[in-house]
Amino acid sequence: MRSGVFGGTFDPPHFGHLAIAQEVLHRLRLDRVLLVVANDPWQKSAATDVTESAVRLSLVEQAIAGFDGLVVSDIEIRRGGESYMADTLTEIREADPTDELFLVVGSDAAGGLDTWKRPEEVMSLATTVVVDRGGRPGGRPPADWPFTVVDVPALEISSSDLRTRFAADRPVDALMPAAVIREVLRQGLYGTGRQGTGRHGTGRHGTGGRGTGHDIFGHDISGRNISGQNMPDR
Numbered sequence: 394m395r396s397g398v399f400g401g402t403f404d405p406p407h408f409g410h411l412a413i414a415q416e417v418l419h420r421l422r423l424d425r426v427l428l429v430v431a432n433d434p435w436q437k438s439a440a441t442d443v444t445e446s447a448v449r450l451s452l453v454e455q456a457i458a459g460f461d462g463l464v465v466s467d468i469e470i471r472r473g474g475e476s477y478m479a480d481t482l483t484e485i486r487e488a489d490p491t492d493e494l495f496l497v498v499g500s501d502a503a504g505g506l507d508t509w510k511r512p513e514e515v516m517s518l519a520t521t522v523v524v525d526r527g528g529r530p531g532g533r534p535p536a537d538w539p540f541t542v543v544d545v546p547a548l549e550i551s552s553s554d555l556r557t558r559f560a561a562d563r564p565v566d567a568l569m570p571a572a573v574i575r576e577v578l579r580q581g582l583y584g585t586g587r588q589g590t591g592r593h594g595t596g597r598h599g600t601g602g603r604g605t606g607h608d609i610f611g612h613d614i615s616g617r618n619i620s621g622q623n624m625p626d627r
Contacts, residue, residue, distance in 0.1 A: 394424050394425075394489065394491065394492045394493065395421070395422070395423045395424050395492075395493045395495070396423060396424060396425050396426070396427060396485070396492050396493070396494055396495065397414070397417050397418060397421070397423050397425070397426035397427065397494075397495045397496075397497050397522070398426075398427050398429060398478075398481065398482065398485065398494055398495065398496050398497065398519060399413065399414055399417070399426055399427065399428050399429065399497040400429040400431060400469075400476070400478055400481065400497075401428070401429070401430070401431065401434075402430075402431050402434045402443060402449065402552070403428065403430055403431075403449050403452065403453050403456075403552070404443055404444045404449055404552050404556070405444075405449070405452050405552055405555055405556070405569065405573055405577060405582070405583070406428075406449075406452055406453050406456040406552075406569065406573060407456075407550045407552065407555060407568055407569040407573075408548055408550060408568060408569055408570070409548040409549075409550040409551075410428070410456070411456060411457070411460065411463070411570075412545055412546050412548050413497065413499075413524055413545050414426045414428060414457075414460075414463050414497075415460065415462075415463070416543060416544075416545040416546070417495070417497055417522055417524070417543050417545075418462045418463070420543050421495060421522065421541075421543065423462070423495060424462070425462050425463070425464050426462060426463055426464065426497070427464050427465075427466045427485075428453050428457065428463060428464065428465050428466065429466045429468060429469055429481055430446060430449050430450045430453055430465065430466070430467060430469065430470060431446070431469055431476040432446045432469045432470045432472065432473060432474065432475075432476050433446075433474060433475045433476055434476055435475040435476065435477075444582065446469075446470045447470065448580060448582065450465065450467055450470060451576060451580075452573050452576055452577070453465045455570065455572040455573045455575075455576050456569070456570050456572070456573050458570075458572060468481055468484060468485070469481055472484070477509070477510040477511070478496065478509060478510075478515050479509070479510050479511035479512075479514040479515050479518075480510075482494060482496070482514070482515060482518040482519050483514065483518065486518055493520075494518060494519035494520070495519055495520045495521075495522050496515065496518075496519040496520070496521050496522060497522045497524060498521060498522070498523060498524065499523075499524050499531070500523050500524060500525050500526075500530070500531025500532045500533070501531060501532055502532075503521075503523045503531070503532045503533050503534045503540070504532040504533065504534065504535070506521070506534050506535060506538060507534075507535045507538070516538055516539070520539070520540075520541060521534060521538065521539065521540040521541070522540070522541055522542075522543055523540050523541070523542050523543070524542075524543055524544075524545055525542055525543070525544045525545070526544070526545055526546070526547040526548075527544070527545075527546065527547025528544055528547075529547070550568050550569075555568060555569065555583075556583045556584075559577060559582070559583035559584060559585050560583055560584030560585070
């Protein structure tokens with residue numbers, strides 16, 4: 394088994410996340426890419442509010458439905474507390490010592506890998522995959538940290554911008570799967586209120602008849618696999 398490990402807050406998930414996961418899956422000929430939803434992303438939660446982990450997990454489930462090889466994992470949520478990639482890689486490896494692991498990180502985060510908890514373990518447990526966007530070289534890991542590079546399509550989408558767009562009732566239809574938009578509205582996330590009340594129920598975010606969209610760790614390390622068709626920060 395060859396597994397990518399793509400950790401993140403995913404608050405919310407969007408097409409940029411999916412493009413990274415799919416490209417790494419294809420280019421490295423992996424069997425799967427685990428989208429690991431952080432329970433408490435300690436380098437972010439100290440500075441900004443983060444949506445409840447179970448809610449973010451449900452959004453990622455919606456986002457990857459229909460994508461072969463993409464798997465959502467709640468390993469860090471079940472473990473509880475602050476989320477550290479060293480712990481996550483160790484737990485995956487203990488579950489299956491034959492699993493070859495590939496840690497997916499954005500080039501913007503690569504230079505700070507030595508600030509993560511137990512960086513030597515992170516480096517030894519997985520091959521580090523640095524993601525560049527649109528052929529533009531970005532940051533690289535610290536000296537003597539082995540890595541490989543995968544270039545992915547440059548989709549300039551950010552979760553923070555999406556949260557702002559939802560709150561301001563600006564369009565998001567082209568930036569994230571329709572199923573995720575529907576779930577955001579159903580749960581009244583990011584300042585939208587409840588679906589069916591006010592302008593967000595039928596507004597420009599896209600609900601009802603506007604397209605069909607793309608419509609799991611059965612408590613083991615593999616996650617709940619969906620078959621068919623924020624870079625990590627710890």
